Amino acid sequence: MSSTIHFHRSDTYTGMSAAAADFIVQAIRDKPNLLLCPATGNSPKGAYATLVDELRNQQIAHTLRLVALDEWVGLPVDSPHSGAFQVRQQLIEPLGIHHYFLFDGNFTDEAAELQRAGHYLAVQGPIDLCILGIGTNGHLGFNEPGDYLHALPHRVRLTETSRGHQMVAGAARAPDYGITLGMKDILQAKKILLLVHGEHKRAAMTAFLRQEITPRLPASFLWLHPDVTCFCDAVAVP
Numbered sequence: 072m073s074s075t076i077h078f079h080r081s082d083t084y085t086g087m088s089a090a091a092a093d094f095i096v097q098a099i100r101d102k103p104n105l106l107l108c109p110a111t112g113n114s115p116k117g118a119y120a121t122l123v124d125e126l127r128n129q130q131i132a133h134t135l136r137l138v139a140l141d142e143w144v145g146l147p148v149d150s151p152h153s154g155a156f157q158v159r160q161q162l163i164e165p166l167g168i169h170h171y172f173l174f175d176g177n178f179t180d181e182a183a184e185l186q187r188a189g190h191y192l193a194v195q196g197p198i199d200l201c202i203l204g205i206g207t208n209g210h211l212g213f214n215e216p217g218d219y220l221h222a223l224p225h226r227v228r229l230t231e232t233s234r235g236h237q238m239v240a241g242a243a244r245a246p247d248y249g250i251t252l253g254m255k256d257i258l259q260a261k262k263i264l265l266l267v268h269g270e271h272k273r274a275a276m277t278a279f280l281r282q283e284i285t286p287r288l289p290a291s292f293l294w295l296h297p298d299v300t301c302f303c304d305a306v307a308v309p
């Protein structure tokens with residue numbers, strides 16, 4: 072895997088999570104008030120848990136800021152299926168982050184919600200470290216594959232693949248729409264960390280590794296970014 076993206080493959084999910092956590096710790100040591108943009112989902116969960124432990128154990132002081140990557144539309148922030156709930160539980164609360172922006176998936180005024188995200192980034196951005204997962208269909212955040220992509224925060228009709236994500240499996244109804252930062256917001260991040268876990272990611276990763284940049288595979292745009300590191304496990308990239 073020779074490329075401009077730095078790849079680190081671990082045999083296990085635990086190994087991948089530990090390596091990714093070390094990477095994030097180093098980024099926080101380098102910039103204690105880092106603006107973090109964390110994906111939700113299964114791939115980064117282990118890294119977040121290890122990160123929390125490491126920052127505590129090593130008594131690393133920080134004033135982290137955080138901006139949400141995406142959210143399911145229609146889920147209130149206190150729904151355990153929402154991204155906001157998971158980010159609060161996995162990062163904001165255990166790390167004592169006071170300065171953050173989370174989407175409210177249950178918004179009543181879409182334009183205002185998008186503007187809130189744009190405003191937070193305009194004032195606090197660019198993102199220092201954007202932690203991404205890849206969808207089984209190649210999406211980034213909720214930038215879904217299609218004829219074109221969007222630069223800025225936007226609402227998006229979700230593909231059936233995304234609606235089938237485990238996060239919303241127990242929700243009364245899988246959301247039809249998502250809200251997400253756009254490709255420009257993501258690609259303006261100073262550093263990007265891509266975490267990929269699971270056999271079900273193999274096809275997306277095979278396509279990604281072709282280095283063919285296409286809106287049909289939004290993750291392929293990461294090949295345009297100068298500082299991307301990918302931690303994957305051996306079942307995702309055999």
Ligand code: GLP
Nearest residue numbers: 110111112113114204205206212
């Ligand atoms: C979800 C989220 C993304 C996440 C991706 C991969 O749809 N909206 O932010 O990165 O899918 O999730 P997982 O790591 O659970 O496979």
